Amino acid sequence: MKYLVITLISILTLACSPEKKESKSTDSIPKEPVAKQEPETSPEPEKVEEAPKLTVVVSNSKEELKRYYDLPHINEFYEYQMEMQYSEPDELQVPEDLSQLSYGDLRLLRNEVFARNGYLFSDGFLRGYFNRFKWYMPIFDVDTFRVVMSREEQDLVNAILTEEAKRKEETLVGANETDLYHADLVTNARQFKFVHRDILTDLAENNFSIVNAKRQMPFYVYDQNAYQYIPHYITIDLYLYILHKYFSCFLEKLDQNYMSKKLINLLTEVLKEVDVMKQSGGNQESLGWVEMYCKTALYAAYGTPMEVSLEYANIYQAEINSISAESGAPSFISNSTVNYSELKPRGHYTKTDELKKYFRTFKWISLNGVDLSDDKQLEGMISLAYIIKSRPQVYKIYKNYVSTMEKLAGQEDNVSIRDVIQAIEKIEDYNQAIASASLSSVRSQLSSLNKERIAKVFGKDFYMPESEIKRVYFLSSTYSISGEIFSKLIHVNGNKSKRPFPRGLDVPAVFGNETAEKIVVDEYKDAELWADYQPRLRQLQNQFDVFEGWEGNYGANALNTALAATTEKATYPTFMKTDAYNRKELSTMLSSWTHVKHDLILYQEKPYAAEAGQGGGPEPPKHYSYVEPNLAFWHQAIKFTKWLKSFSGLDGTHSDELQRILDVGLDLQTAAKIQIEGKDLPEELNVKLSRIGARIEYILLGLLETDHLPEREKSMALIADVYSYNGTNLNVAVGHADDIYVVVPIKGEYHMARGSVFSYYEFTDPTIYNDEEWKKMVGEENIKKRPKWMVPLINNIPSPKGQMEFRYPGHWMQGYYY
Incomplete structure (x- = not known):
């Protein structure tokens, strides 16, 4: 008797409980059904200590099972909701040789014995799988329920357990010099209607597989998972997505409610002071230049021509025509490297007319720096600086605007009006400020400044006058780390150019990512094409090895968070240390960086x-x-999210959503720590994570201030141009979300979990694209291929669909949003 009780305890612990840990773990599953055998003649089971949830008896009679279906609540549920009545299922089909079955099918066969005897599975996969059969009518809300198992059924379960134990003698297998989870031990492949052999091959070789699922939003797959009880693989990508959406919405509010108004106010106040100074006898020519400058900028803001002096009438008309057309070269401040196609609004600046106009205004100002060697232009810039610094209210507007911009995007990367103000700081008389002696002094001081870290690069065999011109800007574009990297890792020289375009991979390579450098050097052969590539890369690696400015602005902080996606630690699962997964992490990192460049496209300087x-x-x-x-x-993502909370004082519209994002991040961080320790997630946390798709969607709807997704927000696709060479742009973009399938340990067994990852694109094109144009291209599948280092990892096949059934409509929505 003692032997039989122990045997059936093993049966129920393995058959009815959630997953076990890896085979080397000896942990038992607490508080799960405990089996007890009784003789066929015993009417009642013996009492077992600790009040087990389930008792199993061995008997060839099924009368006890039939009686359960006569209970009122059982009878009502199946008769009125499902129109089902109990009838014995067909004979169980068992192969003569159990070794012919996969591990997953063995587990299903073992659990079918319990399913046929009315057992209610708490495991979502087992419940959903057996619900597909009409004979499966589990008994619920009966404290005295017990499984009545025949002797043949008991023998079959024991035989299956023996075969399963053989399979689990080896839970790790060597692949690509790394011990990976044994994909043959995945238990839930039958959760899907069909799993393509390419996915199965990937799971065996890399423990993960990426499918070009073309999902318009990354949380959609988690909604499907929740409905079908497919295990989530909750990715870094999903959290990065909602972090970036928060900042995009935050910046949109800030630009519309503060930045655009401050800039217009600044230009308008300067114009008022110009009128006052002209009427009081100030230098008419220099003040006329300032007037022309401000009225041109205000045309970009309003689209309404203003009256200018006769001297500038023709130039003004030509200039505003080019601004309206968003094409052509400047007429007012000549610059052969400026093309007004850059005035085309993109990023979130296409959402409203006000944002479009603000984009054009700031972009026009940041493109048109004056030639330091041109007396007239320099006099005009000194006049502008004098007006700002000598009028406290105007100076306050200017300083607040620039301070906010630099908190967003980084420090100005060119000589600007700030430097001119410092050069004339002690001059109290306007005429003295623009006198020849002052002009010479200011020019000398500004010439000595070396602020430009993102320098324009000119081919050495091709002379361009612009290469010798130093420019001064009213408002300068800001410095970015990737901008400096790009400007220093290119070689241009006409048809002798050895590396005219940088690569997104240059950024993680500079920060020591070995996989990124390996791809650039070994696969793209850039070091062979340009001998200076690796020496320059080493210089940049040394430079940024001691970089401490990560928390100075959003752009740097967000890049640091993106780079954290590629970190590797000894304690991580082995599949995360493979070359294939490292490439997946690079795609995630570059997609996150693309979001940053997209959001800051107006402010950061384009190399x-x-x-x-x-x-x-x-x-x-x-x-x-x-x-x-x-x-x-x-760790870095939580730190960054908390930093955003301190930063949100500039505009607190979405502070509640940011707190929810932090709450989600803390849940994910807690779960990751528990997993690394080899422990099971507590039930309360599992419930929270099961709702991750709806939690992210709920936050997104809050950010968009709506109860449904507007048409332009139904696609996550976005694009940014990050570098230009001879009229051709390097574009980085994110398309629709891919699905990722990963072999993961949950509750002692291996499962095929599903999640969402970014799709990253990088290509050159003469056209500057906005989001609407890119979304259309993505929707029509009229897009370039992925970078060649990612192509082998992408399966262009249908993503597997779930095939589970559940008999309580709306069950998964209970308490889903919170």
């Missing part, structure tokens, strides 16, 4: 090179999740 609810019935089963366990990323 340039040139030459020339539930009803009655059983309670819902449990749904499981596995969080991408990159602890370094989650």
